[in-house]
Amino acid sequence: MNRNLLIILALFATVFAAWPLLAFAGDPLAGAENCRACHPAQYEAWKTGPHGRAKDTLPPEQRKDSRCIGCHSPSQRDGVEQVQCEHCHGNGRYYTKDFIMRDKMLAEAVGLKARDFTTCLQCHQGDTSSIMPFDAKTAWTRLPHSRTGGK
Numbered sequence: 652m653n654r655n656l657l658i659i660l661a662l663f664a665t666v667f668a669a670w671p672l673l674a675f676a677g678d679p680l681a682g683a684e685n686c687r688a689c690h691p692a693q694y695e696a697w698k699t700g701p702h703g704r705a706k707d708t709l710p711p712e713q714r715k716d717s718r719c720i721g722c723h724s725p726s727q728r729d730g731v732e733q734v735q736c737e738h739c740h741g742n743g744r745y746y747t748k749d750f751i752m753r754d755k756m757l758a759e760a761v762g763l764k765a766r767d768f769t770t771c772l773q774c775h776q777g778d779t780s781s782i783m784p785f786d787a788k789t790a791w792t793r794l795p796h797s798r799t800g801g802k
């Protein structure tokens with residue numbers, strides 16, 4: 652094989668290997684509106700549940716307060732408000748294309764977290780308003796979204 656071609660292939664392989672890592676480099680989120688057409692039931696459940704309204708429950712003067720929005724609307728600087736799909740499912744910049752979404756391994760390789768209950772702890776571990784310690788799988792059953800999967 653031609654030596655230049657080998658070098659090009661090696662470079663391509665390196666870039667491709669680094670691609671999933673780039674997905675976590677703080678890119679703006681795709682946003683729930685981007686998921687809506689393909690996942691209408693999950694969108695409705697989100698919109699009517701606590702996460703789709705998490706910014707709106709803050710008193711108006713605290714909707715820009717960095718002490719609050721870190722959990723109630725972490726990506727609003729990028730124009731997407733509330734607790735987003737992608738705060739639980741991973742940044743969708745690369746996985747939301749139909750051909751990628753249909754290939755579960757590929758989708759996960761470029762950032763999809765399909766069922767990861769550890770992501771909840773980013774925001775929920777400090778809960779003090781309840782006497783019960785936060786248990787992600789129990790809490791999940793309180794969300795409308797827990798009834799969208801049929802399993």
Ligand code: HEC
Nearest residue numbers: 681682685686689736737740743747748749752753755765
């Ligand atoms: C172009 C259509 C499309 C868009 C846009 C889209 N998805 Fe998907 N998604 C799919 C398809 C198709 C599947 C595979 C469904 C299946 O296999 O039953 C899927 C599967 C999933 C799954 C489940 C994977 C599993 O293992 O069960 C999750 C979670 C998901 N998508 C989240 C999202 C999120 C979050 C967004 C927006 C950031 C999004 N999707 C945008 C089409 C889409």
Ligand code: HEC
Nearest residue numbers: 708709710713718719721722723774775777778779780781
């Ligand atoms: C570490 C993450 C985190 C931070 C920071 C945070 N919150 Fe929350 N907040 C939560 C979670 C999780 C809940 C829901 C669970 C609960 O009620 O204990 C919640 C619930 C609430 C509720 C109740 C909402 C309802 O529907 O009853 C209010 C009001 C609220 N927070 C206001 C604030 C304000 C104001 C700030 C900033 C001073 C703030 N939060 C900062 C995570 C956080």
Ligand code: HEC
Nearest residue numbers: 701705708722723734738768770771774787790791793794
């Ligand atoms: C980016 C931060 C964030 C993440 C990640 C997150 N939550 Fe929340 N969650 C919140 C906030 C903020 C509220 C309060 C919303 C409001 O203002 O009513 C909340 C409210 C809730 C509530 C309603 C209050 C209650 O305790 O009944 C449940 C249930 C819940 N979350 C479960 C989960 C589960 C399960 C996960 C993971 C699969 C998760 N959350 C991931 C921030 C988050």
Ligand code: HEC
Nearest residue numbers: 683686690693694697702734735736739765766767799800
């Ligand atoms: C609070 C975290 C959280 C948010 C916000 C969230 N999801 Fe999920 N989602 C999950 C978890 C956890 C599962 C896996 C549940 C299981 O396997 O029991 C899931 C499952 C799914 C599935 C698989 C099928 C199903 O319904 O169970 C799809 C598709 C999906 N979510 C899309 C979305 C979309 C689109 C949004 C936003 C409109 C969204 N999710 C918002 C945590 C979240």
